Amino acid sequence: MSKIELRAAPHVHAPRSVENIMFNVVLALMPICIFSVWQYGLSSAVLIVTVTATCLATERFFSKASGKGNTLADWSATITGLLLALTLPPSFPLWMGAVAGFAAIALGKALFGGLGFNPFNPALVGRAFVQAAFPSTIASFVPAFAQQRFTSFVPSTWTAPLMIPTDNTGWIKDAAVDAFTGATPLGRWKFENFTYTTHDFLSGAVTASAGETSAILILLCGGYLALRKFMDWRIPVAVVGSAALLAWILHLAVPGRYPEPLFVVLSGGLMLGAVFMATDMATSPVTPLGIWIYGALIGVLTVVIRYFGGLTEGVMYAILIANAASPLIEQFTQPRAYGTAKTDTAGGAK
Amino acid sequence: MILDFLFKPSFERGVHPPQFKETGRTPIRRMPFASRYTLPLSQSVGRAAKPIVTVGQEVLRGQPIAETAGYVSVPLHSPVTGIVEDIGLHPTLSGEWQESIVIRAFEGASQEVLYGDPVDVDALTPEQIINAVQATGMVGLGGAAFPTHAKLAAPKEWPIEHLLVNGCECEPFLTADHRMMVEWPQHLITGTKFAMKACGAKRALIGVEDNKPDAIAAIEKVLPDDGSITVHAVKTKYPQGAAEMLVKALLGREVPAGARSYQIGVVMQNVGTLAELGRLIPRGQGFIERVVTIAGPGVSKPGNYLVPIGTPLRFVLEQAGAPRDAVEVILGGPMMGAAIASLDVPVTKAISGILVFDRSAMQKERGKTHPCIKCGECVNVCPKGLNPSTLGMLAAKREYDLMAERYHLDGCFECGCCSYVCPSNIPLVQQFRVAKEIVRERQAA
Numbered sequence: 001m002s003k004i005e006l007r008a009a010p011h012v013h014a015p016r017s018v019e020n021i022m023f024n025v026v027l028a029l030m031p032i033c034i035f036s037v038w039q040y041g042l043s044s045a046v047l048i049v050t051v052t053a054t055c056l057a058t059e060r061f062f063s064k065a066s067g068k069g070n071t072l073a074d075w076s077a078t079i080t081g082l083l084l085a086l087t088l089p090p091s092f093p094l095w096m097g098a099v100a101g102f103a104a105i106a107l108g109k110a111l112f113g114g115l116g117f118n119p120f121n122p123a124l125v126g127r128a129f130v131q132a133a134f135p136s137t138i139a140s141f142v143p144a145f146a147q148q149r150f151t152s153f154v155p156s157t158w159t160a161p162l163m164i165p166t167d168n169t170g171w172i173k174d175a176a177v178d179a180f181t182g183a184t185p186l187g188r189w190k191f192e193n194f195t196y197t198t199h200d201f202l203s204g205a206v207t208a209s210a211g212e213t214s215a216i217l218i219l220l221c222g223g224y225l226a227l228r229k230f231m232d233w234r235i236p237v238a239v240v241g242s243a244a245l246l247a248w249i250l251h252l253a254v255p256g257r258y259p260e261p262l263f264v265v266l267s268g269g270l271m272l273g274a275v276f277m278a279t280d281m282a283t284s285p286v287t288p289l290g291i292w293i294y295g296a297l298i299g300v301l302t303v304v305i306r307y308f309g310g311l312t313e314g315v316m317y318a319i320l321i322a323n324a325a326s327p328l329i330e331q332f333t334q335p336r337a338y339g340t341a342k343t344d345t346a347g348g349a350k
Numbered sequence: 351m352i353l354d355f356l357f358k359p360s361f362e363r364g365v366h367p368p369q370f371k372e373t374g375r376t377p378i379r380r381m382p383f384a385s386r387y388t389l390p391l392s393q394s395v396g397r398a399a400k401p402i403v404t405v406g407q408e409v410l411r412g413q414p415i416a417e418t419a420g421y422v423s424v425p426l427h428s429p430v431t432g433i434v435e436d437i438g439l440h441p442t443l444s445g446e447w448q449e450s451i452v453i454r455a456f457e458g459a460s461q462e463v464l465y466g467d468p469v470d471v472d473a474l475t476p477e478q479i480i481n482a483v484q485a486t487g488m489v490g491l492g493g494a495a496f497p498t499h500a501k502l503a504a505p506k507e508w509p510i511e512h513l514l515v516n517g518c519e520c521e522p523f524l525t526a527d528h529r530m531m532v533e534w535p536q537h538l539i540t541g542t543k544f545a546m547k548a549c550g551a552k553r554a555l556i557g558v559e560d561n562k563p564d565a566i567a568a569i570e571k572v573l574p575d576d577g578s579i580t581v582h583a584v585k586t587k588y589p590q591g592a593a594e595m596l597v598k599a600l601l602g603r604e605v606p607a608g609a610r611s612y613q614i615g616v617v618m619q620n621v622g623t624l625a626e627l628g629r630l631i632p633r634g635q636g637f638i639e640r641v642v643t644i645a646g647p648g649v650s651k652p653g654n655y656l657v658p659i660g661t662p663l664r665f666v667l668e669q670a671g672a673p674r675d676a677v678e679v680i681l682g683g684p685m686m687g688a689a690i691a692s693l694d695v696p697v698t699k700a701i702s703g704i705l706v707f708d709r710s711a712m713q714k715e716r717g718k719t720h721p722c723i724k725c726g727e728c729v730n731v732c733p734k735g736l737n738p739s740t741l742g743m744l745a746a747k748r749e750y751d752l753m754a755e756r757y758h759l760d761g762c763f764e765c766g767c768c769s770y771v772c773p774s775n776i777p778l779v780q781q782f783r784v785a786k787e788i789v790r791e792r793q794a795a
């Protein structure tokens with residue numbers, strides 16, 4: 001007993017660590033990335049790699065500049081990169097993807113002090129940035145399961161930096177996919193009043209951003225995270241539940257005007273957003289009641305933006321708004337301390 | 351009731367650390383006698399005892415060697431037959447040097463307990479029981495080290511309804527209470543009756559975590575027929591053995607923030623304390639040795655040992671087979687126990703366990719510290735319903751007054767659940783301990 005070490009209690013620790021949580025989220029995102037590559041081929045693969053690599057490089061640069069050492073090992077920048085890539089259309093030019101990746105980490109995370117200090121989900125900050133910068137490119141799609149997807153890239157993928165995207169019309173014609181319209185299901189519903197079947201969504205046979213197409217796969221991957229307690233299941237349940245409930249009420253209230261709740265839940269980025277983005281720990285509340293309110297807010301806002309706003313897709317803004325509201329929600333939903341009356345909330349009430 | 355089986359009474363939140371309670375299966379053993387014993391005069395909350403022996407005096411095992419110095423104070427008895435070698439300053443567990451009596455054991459002495467003054471317990475009045483409890487030198491054996499007699503004598507304006515007997519032993523590794531319940535259930539019931547009479551409680555509820563079915567069965571066999579004492583299985587969950595949590599589990603009530611449990615008519619005692627009282631009071635003996643769990647990856651002979659008070663820690667660890675490269679020694683359980691800096695200190699009355707971690711076990715526990723990622727896990731587990739995430743962020747900004755005024759800092763009882771789960775390895779409890787200290791100082795100023 002030559003050397004005795006003094007440490008403060010507790011002397012044991014639960015097995016969960018930041019690295020461990022984040023790595024498992026990366027693992028859970030893998031099947032979704034693979035599915036996206038299977039649907040869209042080479043272009044999707046290089047987009048995912050480019051966006052993620054940019055995120056990692058940006059993270060490395062800022063962590064070094066701020067003297068934090070290497071923060072890549074916590075896997076959080078990898079998650080941002082993968083998630084961001086999955087919200088972009090597969091034909092998105094690589095240079096724009098790199099801009100998105102840089103914006104996500106630089107503006108969404110490093111600016112606020114890095115991991116844990118960011119008020120907004122960095123992936124969504126990156127996505128919002130390119131949405132504003134390249135509004136038409138981010139809304140143009142190519143068909144899924146095109147014949148030549150594993151032999152040739154979508155032309156726009158290799159667009160030279162700072163150039164407008166190369167035309168994809170010829171490539172889409174070669175794809176020989178029936179009835180490709182270039183519009184997302186939400187767009188077609190909003191402007192043509194056309195709705196897809198549930199089967200189309202569940203199998204991924206619709207036009208969408210890379211990772212927004214297979215609800216089943218997202219549910220499975222999210223289920224894995226929830227079961228192993230790497231993700232708070234209450235958030236996706238609250239998001240999807242409130243969106244479906246509001247959609248159902250509107251569907252019944254104004255017959256023929258609004259689609260079925262299931263369409264609302266399965267279309268666009270709602271599933272991916274609910275399972276992988278709304279659950280970002282740093283940007284969601286820590287209080288149990290706050291978590292439910294935050295999730296419900298996202299669900300309701302999504303439907304409101306889709307139905308009554310000028311945009312076809314509302315998940316991204318819904319989550320960003322809820323991120324902003326999160327500290328406030330937390331203030332008013334402090335847990336009841338043992339031995340105190342119910343009404344004595346710690347934060348806001350005084 | 352079938353629902354009882356499914357939903358064992360418990361408290362909200364909490365954690366489930368791995369148990370490591372293998373020592374609970376083997377009987378209590380007696381530790382061999384050391385050659386020298388050091389007894390600090392202050393081993394509990396309250397005033398230090400006053401020596402009544404002189405250097406060079408021969409003492410018998412069990413003989414009083416220091417008397418009480420006021421009401422919140424307990425006497426001291428010699429753990430061995432031997433000679434008083436010194437009365438002076440010696441190092442203690444806290445790191446401080448304290449006035450202590452050193453006794454050298456006579457080699458070859460049989461060390462049978464000789465000193466005692468049997469009493470007719472049935473004739474005792476509540477006051478006499480309280481005096482008898484004080485005379486044993488008993489303190490709370492669960493770790494709090496509050497003089498037992500003072501806790502039994504609640505202020506008269508608060509009538510006591512329930513005596514809660516705490517047999518949870520929710521800390522990992524520790525099994526001393528478990529063994530005492532299994533081996534000395536009769537003493538436990540006797541002690542419980544004394545305590546009921548002393549504090550005026552009509553009912554006593556013994557709460558035992560459901561990972562100790564043998565203890566529950568042993569107690570059930572000796573319960574009195576009148577139904578005044580009952581034993582209850584509560585959920586195995588840390589910190590079930592914290593007083594506030596057990597009150598919630600057994601009575602479904604909460605102790606109001608800032609209040610003492612006697613203000614809701616409750617007195618709580620540890621099972622070990624009452625079992626010892628049940629053994630000592632009828633014989634009129636003093637408390638001179640206690641059951642200590644010695645365990646952890648760093649000892650080769652783990653188990654529960656009957657260790658005389660004042661035994662040098664180094665001797666105890668040698669007997670339990672601790673290797674030379676053991677690097678962390680913890681007194682108490684791994685969730686709340688304190689690591690100690692020196693082995694040249696004696697075992698005192700309040701030590702329930704000694705845990706030894708070697709290097710390999712420690713390296714596994716170490717993780718990198720990150721900023722709070724707001725995972726909310728600490729909020730999900732805090733048994734006191736606090737928000738350790740926010741408290742931690744305020745502590746980092748030194749907003750101590752805000753922590754106290756708005757976020758119930760004083761409600762934190764330092765159970766360590768939040769630090770235990772924090773994936774960012776933030777030393778939350780430590781921060782709260784410091785914050786509480788600073789707030790206390792500011793308020794005093």
Ligand code: SF4
Pocket residue numbers: 731732733734735736738761762763764765766767768769778779782
């Ligand atoms: S140490 Fe304090 S804040 Fe942390 S879980 Fe325990 S009571 Fe709650």
Ligand code: SF4
Pocket residue numbers: 286721722723724725726727728729738739742768771772773774775776778
């Ligand atoms: S457990 Fe740690 S990382 Fe998670 S919210 Fe609490 S303090 Fe933050």
